[in-house]
Amino acid sequence: MTLRFHKNIYGSKALHKAISAYSEFADITMTKKGDYFLVDIEPHDKEQGLEVVFEFQNFALGESISGRFEV
Amino acid sequence: MDNQTAVRLNIKKKIYPKEVVMMAAYVFLDRCYVFIDQPDKDHFLVELRPKSKVEGDLAGEFENQLIMNSLRLKIVRDTKMVRDMIFARAIGQSMPKKEERGVLPNLPPEVARLLESTDEDMDYNEDPLGIAIPWEEKFGKKGGESDS
Numbered sequence: 001m002t003l004r005f006h007k008n009i010y011g012s013k014a015l016h017k018a019i020s021a022y023s024e025f026a027d028i029t030m031t032k033k034g035d036y037f038l039v040d041i042e043p044h045d046k047e048q049g050l051e052v053v054f055e056f057q058n059f060a061l062g063e064s065i066s067g068r069f070e071v
Numbered sequence: 072m073d074n075q076t077a078v079r080l081n082i083k084k085k086i087y088p089k090e091v092v093m094m095a096a097y098v099f100l101d102r103c104y105v106f107i108d109q110p111d112k113d114h115f116l117v118e119l120r121p122k123s124k125v126e127g128d129l130a131g132e133f134e135n136q137l138i139m140n141s142l143r144l145k146i147v148r149d150t151k152m153v154r155d156m157i158f159a160r161a162i163g164q165s166m167p168k169k170e171e172r173g174v175l176p177n178l179p180p181e182v183a184r185l186l187e188s189t190d191e192d193m194d195y196n197e198d199p200l201g202i203a204i205p206w207e208e209k210f211g212k213k214g215g216e217s218d219s
Contacts, residue, residue: 004108006107006108006109008089008109009089009093009107009108009109009115010107035109054104054120055104057104057105057106058100058104058105061096061100061105061106061107062097062100064093065093065094065096065097066097068090068093
């Protein structure tokens with residue numbers, strides 16, 4: 001599954017942190033294309049796959065926000 | 072995880088800037104899966120997918136958060152100069168005045184003299200209290216003494 005994260009909203013450092021945090025739950029790689037970071041994510045547990053993807057997105061967003069603003 | 076339908080909001084950047092959208096989104100991270108995209112240069116697209124059964128109107132709540140955070144951002148920007156001045160004054164007033172610095176009771180004379188001296192008087196190579204002198208050199212072992 002490929003996720004697209006817009007560079008104006010999601011930071012590169014935040015995404016790397018998320019990849020590091022979720023590496024034990026999924027195989028994750030990241031590339032860039034235009035205004036987006038493209039993240040390929042393959043959860044190890046197929047039954048909980050969607051949950052892992054959504055939690056990964058939340059983590060990345062949370063890190064992007066707290067990295068930019070003091071919340 | 073319940074399969075809840077996602078709520079999507081199309082937000083104009085001109086009305087709610089990125090900081091406001093992100094601060095509003097942060098509030099929902101504990102109970103929703105939140106995804107933000109920028110489909111074009113004038114809009115943000117926010118997708119809220121509840122983690123469990125929805126109670127209430129998610130879209131309405133998010134819109135309320137946008138307004139609250141817009142106000143918060145406005146107040147932060149409008150008061151920045153005043154806050155910086157208050158902070159600088161508070162820090163400045165907590166520093167002892169120059170004439171009060173020498174009035175410190177019960178200090179060894181060499182310490183009091185050091186505190187009174189200014190940065191221009193001091194050279195980092197000087198060691199008036201002998202702190203850099205190794206212990207052995209200062210109190211040197213006598214011949215034949217062991218460590219135990």
